Amino acid sequence: MEFSQYPVNALLYITNRPELVFTEGDGMWLTDHNGKRYLDYLQGWAVNCLGHSPKCIQDALAAQSKKLINPSPAFYNEPSIALAALLTENSCFDRVFFANSGAEANESAIKLARKWGKLNQSAAGENRYEIITFDHSFHGRTLATMSASGKAGWDTIYAPQVPGFFKATLNDIASVEKLITGKTVAVMLEPVQGEAGVLPATRAFMQALRALTKKHNILLITDEVQTGMGRCGELFAYQLSGIEPDIMTLGKGIGGGVPLAAMLCREEIACFEPGDQGGTYNGNPLMAAVGLAVAQALLAPGFMQSVKDKGEYLSKALLKLTAQHGLAGERGDGLLRALKLGSDIGPQIVEKARDMGPVGLLLNSPRPDLLRFMPALNVTIEEIDQMIAMLSDVLAQLKK
Structure with missing residues (x-):
């Protein structure tokens, strides 16, 4: 395929992957082969607890x-x-x-x-x-x-x-x-x-x-x-x-x-x-x-308290988003949270958020009626606000 210099069909087909190749990562951000940046709320499915390449x-x-x-x-x-x-x-x-x-x-x-x-x-x-x-x-x-x-x-x-x-x-x-x-x-x-x-x-x-x-x-x-x-x-x-x-x-x-x-x-x-x-x-x-x-x-002093604080901040932000767009609420502990969508629009949100430009947003929908958030534990308040704003834009587009 044209998006890679190598034949990607050499990889065993086990999942549907979008036609992009990630080349760099820094904290909450990934960059693909075209230079487009993505705010990453998957973090390898809760793997990168300190973000990409700390x-x-x-x-x-x-x-x-x-x-x-x-x-x-x-x-x-x-x-x-x-x-x-x-x-x-x-x-x-x-x-x-x-x-x-x-x-x-x-x-x-x-x-x-x-x-x-x-x-x-x-x-x-x-x-x-x-x-x-x-x-x-x-x-x-x-x-x-x-x-x-x-x-x-x-x-x-x-x-x-x-x-x-x-x-x-x-x-x-x-x-x-x-x-x-x-x-x-x-x-x-x-x-x-x-x-x-x-x-x-x-x-x-x-x-x-x-x-x-x-x-x-x-x-x-x-x-x-x-x-x-x-x-x-x-x-x-x-x-x-x-x-x-x-x-x-x-x-x-x-x-x-x-x-x-x-x-x-x-x-x-x-x-x-x-x-x-x-x-x-x-x-x-x-x-x-x-x-x-x-x-x-x-275990550094104050780190775990910051996770609790940002978990509460994300929870409140998701509840505000719920009220704004008529969703079904949120749940979770710390920085493992879900947004209940109230309808099976999760896969659509994931695709639209990823493909939006000039900056993309990476989200996860383990069930079609919700989104799961697994940011780096050192995510900033500004990066939470940016994700919420981007997600709100996607939700507004789906209403049209």
Whole structure:
């Protein structure tokens, strides 16, 4: 195709992509092959928590690449030790396993829970391996994490599914309790269901879920691939409810744009033995050095308060937009928010916003009746105002 000097059909077709190639990124902005700039409210689907190409990541990559890139996970390396220590010091967890993607981290959580269930059988002597997840949830694209997910249609794409996953209803504690059997080992959920349209678990539900799992001696796993690393206004979203899970997974924001993920657990759950889990690139110093730089930036004095403040500002701005254009409201936590459109115009908005000129706006519509906003956590108030003004223009055009 003419928009690229290379034959793009060499790439496997897995999604519909617009005919543009991004060549540069800086903070909240991307630039394409024609020099057009775009205000980016996707940020790699909540990946670039500090925006595109932040200096701290550039510096970490440059410095670490001159020292050591990959000695193999059979040996310790300094950045992974330092990052693990920082994560455990600032959470309720004791142990960290590093991976390359959120799906891989969730696979690790599933494996750890099943291993723990085998070692902690039910009163009747049953192996405990069943995990309760939730309708509309999203846990990844491996066979096991797709089976764990409650995304419509995923039960048939690569059938048969991996057995042992049962779906409850978010914010309905009775729906969870009725699924618990002697074979249940864990409940796994996203504190905010991102792909489902930014559906938060209520504080009361999270607290009831923690109480229920303790009552039945089953594990609570929080999938914080999207909600973790400051996205929801606390370093980890479980902290919003004042609870302590047994296992947590991280991805996306932990690497700030590079392939990095993690599975964290409490000491008494850490039952892997040598050979049970691993990975060629897991915990390599190049990625871990970036994760350390990102975590240090998020933990800097005042940073998390600024995320809360800007989350509130964005919420109020979206409510004003709702009133102005007769929309259906907004929801979310921190800087993970959704605008409820009231009709299925999301895909139209995404296309019109991207193609508007001279500056484009990149938006996400995970469901046709809403937009999801995942800006960099250091987005400015001016960039929020600019997005709202641009989106308002698009909405006005659609009314004509």
